[in-house]
Amino acid sequence: MSIHRKRNKTLGLAELVAIALGGMVGGGIFTILGVSVSLIGNLTPIAIIIGGLLASLAAYSYVKLGLYYKDEGATYSFYKKTYPNSPFSASAIGWFVIFGYISTLALYAYTFASYVISSTDFANNIWIRKSIAIAVISLFTLINVWSVNGMGKIEDLMVYTKLVVLTIISIVLMQHGTTNFGTFIDNMVIDAEKSSIFSILIVASITFVAYEGFQLVINAVSEMKNPEKNIPRAIYLAIALAVVIYVVISMGALFAIPTDEIIKNKEYALAAGAGKVLGSLGTNLVILGAVLATSSAISGTVFGSSRQMAVVAEDGFFPNWLSFRKNNIPINAIISMAIMSCVLILIGGLELILEFGSITFLLVSLLMAIANYKIRLKTNSSKTLTSLSIFGLSIGGILILYYEFTHKWEQMLIIISLYILLALGAWLFSKKRSKKLE
Structure with missing residues (x-):
């Protein structure tokens, strides 16, 4: 079932974990923190854990399908091979997933730029911010084109450094914050009385966004x-x-920063809180952690998604020139994703595009669980775990759509329009491919 291409086996466990963490621990946690605290306060860590369990359920089907097919096309290839008589469905998933990655790539770069200039006089200069975002995408595009092994080693360094930096900052905030552990637990009890299980599950579904990226492995x-x-x-x-x-x-932020400040500052709350507790050193450490987080997310996303784009192009659902490889590296796909991400940065509206990416990855994970259930005997999957994955991801999908419609219904209408446009593109290429086959 595997694709037979001669490749250099250069990536070990450390590099693969770094690629996954690079895709996951990007700008997502900084943005989600403010939303989560505004909805359920000190119960945020519990919602984060539930979101992780939901991500693990999604990962179960990806792992089983990945081991069975051994195809770098991942999401797209799994669906295409499981449902071989539905070319439009495979094409649509390919388009949705790739453009979901392009949107998150643009957001990571924009977040990177925001943190880089956050303590300078240019903090509010939109064009300097966009220029830096485009520059960082260009840098990691060159690195990915240059060498797989080089990308893996750089990813190792960035990911593991950012984890150490963010952990140290959070622990110091917990030790020096105005809230002690006993008060934190008391606040959790108070928030539990005010919040419903429904609210916690909604936040857990939103938190799922912060776990997208494990598929890049x-x-x-x-x-x-x-x-x-x-x-x-x-x-x-x-x-x-x-x-x-x-x-x-999340606990570091809740220990050191008043909840109204977290809600007000959102992704910059941790930097602001560290600045109050530790001074400029704390602010600079948070900025360093955020820059490393977004950098590794950019690198990991460019690496994984470009390979998926090349596979989709090889099958005729994208222009064929996107499948070109040199030294087994999909150069045209890497450069094309970078260019489209830069266009999104220039256009703006990244928050809207992020919502599109978030919903896309949750719903696509549900489709992967359904595909795995269909061939569960071939993938040697547990019927109970696969069914639980379908149930959990379905509930998560319903909850995040409910949240979007009740809080940002105008954005949802635009997102639906985006889906229609992408579906049209997927349909045109699937028809073109069918004619060629005939």
């Missing part, structure tokens, strides 16, 4: 050592580490 199947062991190890270990770092970050 499977995109590297042709360049990894021992995929049978390293795919499950890398994905589950990365999700577990992400849960720990997210919980520590």
